[in-house]
Amino acid sequence: RASIFLQRDHGDREDRQHARLKYVVEEKGIVWTKKTLDGYFGRETDAPRPLPPLKVKDHLGWNDQGNGLFYFGLPVTSGRIRDYGNEKLRTAIREVVTAFKTPLVLMPTEDVLFCDIKNEDKPKIEKIFRDHHVPLKEDHLPVELFAMSCVALPTCGKALAEGERARVPIVSMVADVLKKYNLAQERLSVRITGCPNGCSRPFTGDIGIVGRAPDLYAVFIGGDFEGTRLSSKVADKVKTGDIGKFLDPFFAAFAKERANDNEGFGDFCNRIGIARLQELSAASGVAS
Ligand code: SF4
Structure with a gap:
């Protein structure tokens, strides 16, 4: 009050x-x-206490709920629940919920948690997802697990570029460059939106890709995985197909110059500063 x-x-x-x-x-x-x-x-409140560093827990896969039951985190690309060809995501979710009456939690990370699961039901639930060809946590690279995108075209009237529909090709380009520098297991957050309103929080992740016009994105770098720091704009317009090429010099520098294995990509970029980031942006040859 x-x-x-x-x-x-x-x-x-x-x-x-x-x-x-x-x-x-x-x-x-x-x-x-x-x-x-x-x-x-009506009285003096306590002085503000310093907060410990924020750590984002990964809720995907099996987790102990603490009351003798378990919850299961299922990665859902862009939060879109539907059957994709052979991958019967919607059917599998319906089957699990119908058979096991699991309460669901829809996550701000666009994933789904299935709760209140007994230990003996765990293999049966996993089998349903496997039988329906639904990829689980262990089937994804970290960059795929932690990427997010907004819905953008054709649903959102404010969209200037693709969001959800460009996520898979963009994240796949990012993953290819990470593999080139032996960084495939790196945990980093790529956030894609169709306009600067930033509904998938692109301005605080490791890499923000923000729609400016059809097929063109601004790129922001230097936030952090936990989303506690604002990133810096390092390119105003990069074509969708050039995003991997654009990020190449950044990942090359990260692989070579990071302080240690615990330094995340966003933390590294924040440490080297905006002038160096602009040099790397220019070195890509595909930014304007
Ligand atoms: S970021 Fe823009 S395009 Fe994406 S959902 Fe929000 S308003 Fe729409």
Whole structure:
């Protein structure tokens, strides 16, 4: 209630783009925000505590639920549940839910969790997915597992370029370049959108690919896997078919110069700085 009053009295009521509580905190500062919040709250609240570094847990595959039951994370490309030729994803999900009455969780990562599964049912559930040719966690490279895309064309009226329908070819180009530099098992997030509204959060991942016009994407680099840092724009327009070629010099530098195996791609790019990123962008020969 105190937070709502803070926003009611001090939030921007005129400009919708500027109407969120985070702007009040950013512009008024932590000291003012805490003091004002304490006033609404009626007593002094604790000082803000430093947060530990955010770690994003991978919920895919089998996980212990902590109550004697298990949950199973199924990777779903772009969150699109349908039967694709031989790969009967929709049919398999229906069969599992009908047979085992598993509650579902739809994840912000566009994947699906099947919950409340008994230990003895695990092989039966996996068999249903296998029988329907549905790829599981172990069938994907990390870059495929953690990529996300928005729906874009033809569903979204704001789309300037393809999103979901370009995801598979774009991620496959990225994976090919990673393999070239022995980085295929690298955990990094590629996020693709059809316009700068950024619905799949391209501005905070390792690599953001943002639609500018049909067949043209801006590229952002230097966020992090956890999505806690904004990336930098390193190209304004790259053709869809050139995205692998564009990223080649970045991955070459990463393979050669990363500080250690724990340094992620986005962290590396953030460390080497925007001037060097622009050099690598120019070296690709395909960016404008
Ligand atoms: S990022 Fe743009 S194109 Fe994609 S869903 Fe959002 S508004 Fe639509």
